[in-house]
Amino acid sequence: MLLEKEMKLADVIHHDYNLIPVINRFGIMLGFGDSSIENICQEKQINQDFFLTILNAFHDPQYLDKDSQQNFSATLLIDYLQQTHNYYLQNKIPEIECLINEMETKAEVDKASYDILRKFFEEYKTELIKHIEREEKRVYPYVIELEKAVINNTIPPSLLSRIKEYSITSYEDEHESVEEKLKDLKNIIIKYLPPSEKQQSRYKLLKELTVLEKDLNDHANIEDLILVPKVELLEKHVTGK
Amino acid sequence: MSKTKKVVVVSDAFLLSAGVENLVLELSGMLVDHVFNGSERKLCEKIISKKPEFVIIDPKSVSDKLLPMLRELDEEKDIKIIGLISQGLSQNIISKFSYTLNIQDNKFQLVEALQKIVGNRDQEIIGNEQLLSKRETEILRELALGLTNQEVADKLFLSVHTVMTHRKKITRKLGIKTVSGLTVYALMNNLVDIREVERQV
Numbered sequence: 001m002l003l004e005k006e007m008k009l010a011d012v013i014h015h016d017y018n019l020i021p022v023i024n025r026f027g028i029m030l031g032f033g034d035s036s037i038e039n040i041c042q043e044k045q046i047n048q049d050f051f052l053t054i055l056n057a058f059h060d061p062q063y064l065d066k067d068s069q070q071n072f073s074a075t076l077l078i079d080y081l082q083q084t085h086n087y088y089l090q091n092k093i094p095e096i097e098c099l100i101n102e103m104e105t106k107a108e109v110d111k112a113s114y115d116i117l118r119k120f121f122e123e124y125k126t127e128l129i130k131h132i133e134r135e136e137k138r139v140y141p142y143v144i145e146l147e148k149a150v151i152n153n154t155i156p157p158s159l160l161s162r163i164k165e166y167s168i169t170s171y172e173d174e175h176e177s178v179e180e181k182l183k184d185l186k187n188i189i190i191k192y193l194p195p196s197e198k199q200q201s202r203y204k205l206l207k208e209l210t211v212l213e214k215d216l217n218d219h220a221n222i223e224d225l226i227l228v229p230k231v232e233l234l235e236k237h238v239t240g241k
Numbered sequence: 242m243s244k245t246k247k248v249v250v251v252s253d254a255f256l257l258s259a260g261v262e263n264l265v266l267e268l269s270g271m272l273v274d275h276v277f278n279g280s281e282r283k284l285c286e287k288i289i290s291k292k293p294e295f296v297i298i299d300p301k302s303v304s305d306k307l308l309p310m311l312r313e314l315d316e317e318k319d320i321k322i323i324g325l326i327s328q329g330l331s332q333n334i335i336s337k338f339s340y341t342l343n344i345q346d347n348k349f350q351l352v353e354a355l356q357k358i359v360g361n362r363d364q365e366i367i368g369n370e371q372l373l374s375k376r377e378t379e380i381l382r383e384l385a386l387g388l389t390n391q392e393v394a395d396k397l398f399l400s401v402h403t404v405m406t407h408r409k410k411i412t413r414k415l416g417i418k419t420v421s422g423l424t425v426y427a428l429m430n431n432l433v434d435i436r437e438v439e440r441q442v
Contacts, residue, residue, distance in 0.1 A: 112428075112435065113428075113429050116425050116428045116429060116435070117425065120421055120422070120424075120425045123421050124421075177419065180418045180419050180422075181419050181421065181422065183416075183418070184416075184417045184418060184419050184421070184422030184425075185422070187415070187416040187417055187422075188417065188422065188425055188426065188429070191415075191416065192415075192425075192426055192429050192430070193429065194429065
């Protein structure tokens with residue numbers, strides 16, 4: 001289903017509760033009554049086109065296959081992506097760590113297995129942080145500078161040489177190894193962690209990992225299918241090709 | 242995972258083809274590659290060029306061209322042809338299909354019927370699922386200890402290519418791809434000892 005500005009946000013959330021973290025990232029709190037997407041965007045001064053693009057991209061990944069000319073800046077998109085990173089690092093990861101600790105404390109047998117699991121997650125976390133830092137320190141500042149140059153129509157020579165040596169096209173898909181680790185982790189919990197009577201925290205953990213996995217996938221899709229094409233356009237504009 | 246089986250649908254009715262696509266998705270390892278209209282020109286040629294394993298046909302959409310079409314498709318030995326049976330279709334037409342699905346059936350009947358036509362998939366995998374061979378266990382152990390493909394090959398007197406083949410099989414059987422994930426598996430199953438692993442790190 002295509003989500004449109006006339007729809008009530010409440011109906012949209014009823015229809016797909018996966019969108020809750022997304023509206024949260026836009027600073028929309030629950031309790032918005034019967035307001036339409038359009039009204040909420042006006043009230044909160046959210047760029048409506050951008051909000052709808054992100055909602056639709058999360059709701060149905062196929063949405064990004066159609067090439068629509070989007071009416072928002074790369075800087076806005078980056079601001080959003082950074083907030084998503086914060087959400088992972090400040091909310092999701094600690095939540096998951098908490099669940100693993102809980103499992104480990106409650107366990108009566110096989111304590112060693114949980115310890116192994118925790119170490120594996122720590123390794124995953126380190127890798128995720130490294131990946132996020134690379135994006136925030138190298139990729140995003142480059143894009144912001146690029147967009148500024150296009151708007152001001154002044155291109156610093158340093159930027160030109162940077163495009164030559166590092167363009168967004170070389171922003172190759174690094175997500176993969178991070179993704180694989182998360183998949184492995186789920187499989188280990190489902191298939192290989194020794195069974196125990198205390199299943200509740202295990203279910204919770206699995207659910208959280210699945211939610212995180214979906215969110216990361218959608219995040220990566222937005223980067224690959226919205227950010228990269230946008231930046232490629234900017235690069236062409238600057239180099240005049 | 243085994244190769245995906247391709248299905249081609251011939252139907253003019255969107256609701257019907259959408260339903261067939263949904264049904265096919267119920268079976269793992271299958272997908273609808275293309276939906277053709279019954280009235281398309283050079284239909285058989287187009288179908289064959291898709292190299293499908295299965296063609297699901299709504300006989301009503303091809304009407305009088307059905308018989309020549311079936312004759313032509315029958316020449317292709319690798320394609321199974323499935324007819325969609327709906328009310329009012331003559332027995333004569335139904336009898337032309339070696340496989341049929343009845344669109345009046347409920348979901349579970351249809352899934353079962355299609356499963357029967359498709360045959361028992363992945364039997365080889367289901368048979369010895371999870372069980373790693375002795376060689377695979379040996380290689381898994383070394384990988385879990387942090388050895389590279391090349392190092393494992395040298396140590397066990399194998400070619401790198403062989404090690405990689407085994408590794409793919411291990412990943413397929415366990416559903417674990419990363420080295421750290423394999424290490425976790427090996428530790429939990431006591432294939433390696435935590436002290437051995439730590440010594441390596």
